[in-house]
Amino acid sequence: MHKLFATRSPRWFAAAGIAVMALSAALVLPSSSPARAHDALVTSSPAADEVVTSIPTEVSMTYSGEVFDASSAIVVEVIDSAGTNVALTTPVVTDTKVTQAVEPLSSPGVVTVRWRVVSSDGHPISGEYAFTVDAPVAPSTSAEPEASAIAASPSAPGQSPTISSTPEQSAMAGAVAEVDEPTSSISVPLVVTGVAVVILGAAALVFFSSGRRRRQQVKQQKGTVDEQ
Template sequence: MRLRSTIGGVLAAAVLVLFVPGPAWAHSTLLRTDPADGATVSTPLTAVALTFNEPVKQQFSTIVVTGADGKSYVDGKPHAVDRTLSQAVRPLPAGAVTVAWRTVSADGHPIEGRFAFTNSAAAAPSTDAQAPPTPGPTTQAPTTQAAAPTPAAAAGDGSSGLPWAVAGGVVVVVLAGGAVLWRRRSGAGRSG
């Protein structure tokens, strides 16, 4: 009788460990963006910024800033400081601007999203033939065709499975030990 209650307690503890995730396994959450989603910007921007509830992994982060003309205006790679991920941009054309982002939480889980704002600031003349400014404001809706960037390195990270593997190993060892103990006791009861 005592053995059954012990095994039942061990199984209940294993269920709690496996199915009640702790706060360390929570994914990062986007708290705010600068510019805000749906905002109209009247001064020239040099960067966009995303602030999360916890730090994210810079090496697996990608931000794509697309103007109304469908061209990318990113300048370099994203930069993370504390909980803020920022992306420098070249002078933006007037009109709708879409920002698609992808990053990796501290727990190793990839997260992504997008937001849009309207640029009403006059773009400075650009010598870059790749991104000429679009003349005049446009009423085109934010582009939804641009696929969210996917960092290849994030796919092989795998760090989010480690807690589950450890917990699963503990459960297997505990169950095997309980089975051996039960067999010994039931064998001793039959021979005596």
């Protein structure tokens, strides 16, 4: 064992110490880095708070990461100024973009978009924004304006329009609580272990270097005695 360490050069001991410290740093740093953040809405069309002068036929949203493509995980509601959800069919997902077709609006005014998707890290995210439609709505050419008004009116006289709660809205409300979860943590045991490894590596380097010097001194002294 002594002969093995005696044949090692100082460079070898230095390299060994550096390797030990690098290994300890690799153990410590990942534990203290923040967890991956959830994706977020980057842009939308029409944009939030935008005033458009034409009737939109669709709304689209672009996120910071790729959206999980599953019809059950994506909910988009487009609520017009009358309180009606005018979203048609299911949203279409293309990488980071979600597009929702809408039916022609019955009146201009504020349109609210409520959305829920699953981000690339597997967590549901949700939100809403609004834009304003400032464009004339084309009058109906059919002879059924009265029937359309009856279909859009409340079931009871004097009752104001209400939006019934749907399972999708309930799921959307539950998803908000899941988003606000901690995104980073520091593992104290791993940090302590990493620091201990660094200290032990440095101590080993000093020990091996000082031991080699002592062996060289003993060897020199022994050679001097033999010559005498």
